[in-house]
Every structure is written in C-alpha cells, then in structure tokens.
Amino acid sequence: MPAPAFSPRSWARPWRVRTSAPAPSRSSGPRIAVIGNCQADGVAQSLRLNLPGAQVETLPLARLAGRFGHLDRLVRHLAGADHVFAQFFPEGFVPGGNVHALAERVRLRLFPTILFSGFHPDLVHVGDEASLRLSRLVASPIGPYHSAIALFAFRSGLGVDAALRLYESEAFARLGYERMWDASAEYLLRTARDVGLPLDRDFARWCRAGVFMHTLNHPRLAVLGDIARRLAAEDGLPQRGLPVEAYLRDALAEEAVWPVLPPLAERLGVPGSTLFKGDGRTAPPRLLDLPDFVAESFALYARLPSAALACVRVDAWAGDPDIRALFEDAARRTDRAGG
Structure with missing residues (x-):
C-alpha cells in the first residue's frame, strides 16, 4: 500500500494559539500643529502627505475658545509640538490674547492668510x-x-x-x-x-x-501645498516633494465657487x-x-x-x-x- 502523501510541514502557529499583538510603535516623525482658518486644513493635509511619519494636528481658529477656553491651556497643549505653524488671529478667538501673545510663549512660525480678489473683483x-x-x-x-x-x-x-x-x-x-x-x-x-x-x-x-x-479667500489646493512646502523647508524638514493636487482632494472646492x-x-x-x-x-x-x-x-x-x-x-x-x-x-x- 503506497505511503500516504502529506502536505509539506508548516511552520505557522496553530490557529488556536493566541498571540498578543505587538504594541503600536510611536511615530518617530515630527509633531506639528497648524493653527488657522479654513485654509489651515489644506496646509495640514499637504504636510501629512509630504512628511512621512509626521503627526499633524489642525487647530481651527473658530474652535479654539470652545476647546481650550483660555490661551494658557492652548499653550500647554502646544508644549508637546515640535513645530507650530499659525495664521494671524486677533483677540477674541481665544480668551487670553491674540497670535502675538501666543508667540511670546510658544515657538511658532507665522504663515499668511491667502486673500486675493483679482479673479473675483465683484x-x-x-x-x-x-x-x-x-x-x-x-x-x-x-x-x-x-x-x-x-x-x-x-x-x-x-x-x-x-x-x-x-x-x-x-x-x-x-x-x-x-x-x-x-x-x-x-x-x-x-x-x-x-x-x-x-x-x-x-x-x-x-x-x-x-x-x-x-x-x-479660498485658494486652490496647489496654493496651500506650496505654503506647506515653504513652511517645512524653512524649518528644515525633509520632504517627499509630491504635488499635493495630484494626491489629495481639494476640500475647499467642495464649498462655494x-x-x-x-x-x-x-x-x-x-x-x-x-x-x-x-x-x-x-x-x-x-x-x-x-x-x-x-x-x-x-x-x-x-x-x-x-x-x-x-x-x-x-x-x-x-x-x-x-x-x-x-x-x-x-x-x-x-x-x-x-x-
């Protein structure tokens, strides 16, 4: 009687043996906070795309007061960030001061608000x-x-x-x-x-x-990608250099045009x-x-x-x-x- 044919030996663990999942490793990339108006999210998305491993958080101006309540709490939150990029904001968006008061307590780099009416003068x-x-x-x-x-x-x-x-x-x-x-x-x-x-x-x-x-006041995504590229370059962050408009959705295009x-x-x-x-x-x-x-x-x-x-x-x-x-x-x- 011919010997039975066996499948090749497997070194896989039996399915009944439960193994603990490896603990998620903490990203070694830079921690970045982007503070601004509706343009900030496009800048943040662009940074995520072109800075592998970066942890990028968007902090919308309209939500600063509700989330933090006072500039002191915002300062404490930003203490863990390696880079803070912010648009100008006056007093009133968060109790305790404006962007200049924040800059006195947190190392940050300002970036411009893009306002251009040349295409839409009416x-x-x-x-x-x-x-x-x-x-x-x-x-x-x-x-x-x-x-x-x-x-x-x-x-x-x-x-x-x-x-x-x-x-x-x-x-x-x-x-x-x-x-x-x-x-x-x-x-x-x-x-x-x-x-x-x-x-x-x-x-x-x-x-x-x-x-x-x-x-x-709503630039196309390529413009915000260029702003992000400039911010990263001037802070010495190595980038992929990808054209963001080819890889990301233009969220502002979903609003009024x-x-x-x-x-x-x-x-x-x-x-x-x-x-x-x-x-x-x-x-x-x-x-x-x-x-x-x-x-x-x-x-x-x-x-x-x-x-x-x-x-x-x-x-x-x-x-x-x-x-x-x-x-x-x-x-x-x-x-x-x-x-």
Whole structure:
C-alpha cells in the first residue's frame, strides 16, 4: 500500500494559539500643529502627505475658545509640538490674547492668510466682515459671498434686469475692477512679507498656472501645498516633494465657487463662466447662472432689514456720484427697452 502523501510541514502557529499583538510603535516623525482658518486644513493635509511619519494636528481658529477656553491651556497643549505653524488671529478667538501673545510663549512660525480678489473683483462679504467670523456674515444663495453690483443695484432701487446690464466690460472698468488685480496682488505679497514668508516667486508661478482661487479667500489646493512646502523647508524638514493636487482632494472646492466672469476672463486670458456653485459638502451643490443668482440675491435682500446689508465697498459707492450715475443709466436703458 503506497505511503500516504502529506502536505509539506508548516511552520505557522496553530490557529488556536493566541498571540498578543505587538504594541503600536510611536511615530518617530515630527509633531506639528497648524493653527488657522479654513485654509489651515489644506496646509495640514499637504504636510501629512509630504512628511512621512509626521503627526499633524489642525487647530481651527473658530474652535479654539470652545476647546481650550483660555490661551494658557492652548499653550500647554502646544508644549508637546515640535513645530507650530499659525495664521494671524486677533483677540477674541481665544480668551487670553491674540497670535502675538501666543508667540511670546510658544515657538511658532507665522504663515499668511491667502486673500486675493483679482479673479473675483465683484465678490464681497455682507455683514460684520471686521469680526473675521463666518457667523456674522449674511449668507447669499451660495454661501457668504455676494455680488457688489447686485447689492448696490438692490439698495439703489434697480430691478434685476437693470442690474444684469452692469455685468459687462465697460461697467467693470468704471467700477475699477480692472485695477483690482494689481491692488490685490500688492496686498497679498505685502502681508506675506509682513509675516516673514515672502510669496513673490510662488505668486508668479500660480499666475502662470491659471485661476488659483475658488473665491477671494479660498485658494486652490496647489496654493496651500506650496505654503506647506515653504513652511517645512524653512524649518528644515525633509520632504517627499509630491504635488499635493495630484494626491489629495481639494476640500475647499467642495464649498462655494465663484466664477471668473467673462468680461474679466477675456482680459486675463483664463476660462470664463457665469455659473455660481453652492456648498456641496453635505448635499449636491446648487448651480445658479448669473440671472438666477442675481434674482435670488434680490429676493434674499428684500427679506432683510437694510441695516443688515452692510458692505464696506457698497457703502463707499453710495457716496460716489460717478458710480451712482452708472447704475442710474442702467435703470434708464432698461426702462427704455421695456425691461
């Protein structure tokens, strides 16, 4: 009788023998805290991608008071961090002081808040903009972003059809929109230099790549990736050098997106659109063409007290006779056309 064939001997442990799992090893990478507004998370994600083993924590400004209660507790929390990167924040976000008070007690590196209206010169905030708090801004049909033309037209008693006549090249020129690129660029580069992170070369590269902002305060992920790269390099942290936009989702693209309106897009040499995209983080985003966006904005303004419609730029327009004449002319042309 032939000998039975046996399977090769296995050195695996029997399944009945339980072995304790190895204790998780503590990461040997740097511990990094990123403090800032809605831009901080993109910077933190970029650092995680390009710094293998790094432990990166995002500390949103809006949650500092609720989480820590006082600057003292925030300081104690940050004592365990190897690197702290922070955007400017004034007093009021956490009791006990502003970012400068924090910098006196914690070694940190400031990085700039990216604000650039060159692609979206008609975009404004309505409400208490100086507070730097989203909760104190009036929402539009797509979020905390409004058209200055639509708001001033409403406050001046124009109708929707008259307002729509003003979204064209001549009106943009008279409103100074064509000059806002240079002014906005100067502001961005100056504020970056003020916090010790000059962005002149980065800005030139962003411009060559096309539209680099979703709204005036929401940069595309590649911009935040460059900020993260600069912060890591200047603190001597070795990086992978991966392009973050190829590996990570752009979270700010899921929120409101303001179009580059055609009269301006033609001048800048970038794709133009009149489609306004709403917040899509919790539900499919609303997409409104320009006439619908203006009409819904008018309906919203009509439900609010006039005191709620505060806007620095539009308030200034009210005292400018040339701008008032521009809007009055649009109203007359609409009346003559029977609109």
